[in-house]
Amino acid sequence: MIPQLLAKLVEKKDLSESEMEKAFEFIMDGKATPAQIAAFITALRMKGETVEEICGAAKAMIKKAHTVHIRKEKEDILLDVCGTGGDAHNTFNISTACAFVLAAGGIKIAKHGNRSVSSKCGSADVLEALGVxxxxxSEAVKRCIEQIGIGFLFAPLFHPAMKYAALPRREIGIRT
Known part of the structure; x- marks a missing residue:
């Protein structure tokens, strides 16, 4: 599966939403080799991701994610704040700062994040340095969001199927 899709990406052809969803499921089921994963995400980055490709990947990730069910009032807004990582400009962790500002403004925040993969510091690194x-x-994150308005969803715990892509992503060292 991955070699056929990789051939399309190398030719700068877009993948359909369905193709991307199936590719991510294949990766997250542990069926792709580390070399296939590295080649696939590098080719995708070089081509540039389309909305359809991002939607397909998101659908596959949602299927595999551990969920947190938040009780909220009708007027409550629940916002998921997640940075892209590896901006290559040596900026500080903007998404984490943004999460605190939004929560202080009364918006309930579900902050997804991880340790640094291809940047100076990830959200998890910042929060650990702050003693968080x-x-x-899932239950503890739910209580945090409901009681104080912000909770952190550590990627390895809430997206365990992404473990197969972690090492290839770290080794290639570029934002993917």
Missing amino acids: KIELS
Whole structure:
């Protein structure tokens, strides 16, 4: 599966939403080799991701993610704040700062994040430096969001199927 899609990407052809969803499921099921994963995400980055490709990847990730069910009032807004990582400009972790500002403004925040992969520091690195416990259960994150307006969803715990892509992403060292 990955070699056929990789051939399309190398030719700068877009993948359909369905192709991308199936590719991500294949990767997250542990069926792709590390070399296939590295080649696939590099080719995708070089071509540039389309909306359809991002939607397909997101659908596959949502299927595999551990969920947190938040009780909220009708007027409540729940916002998921997640940075892209590896901006190559040596900026500080903007998404984490943004999450605090939004939460202070009354917006309930579900902050997804991880340790640094291709940047100076990831959200988890920042929060740990601030003394925040990052490895929380779904129930604990739910309580944080409901009681104080912000909770951190540590990627390895809430997206365990992404473990197959972690090493190839770290080794290629570019934002993917």
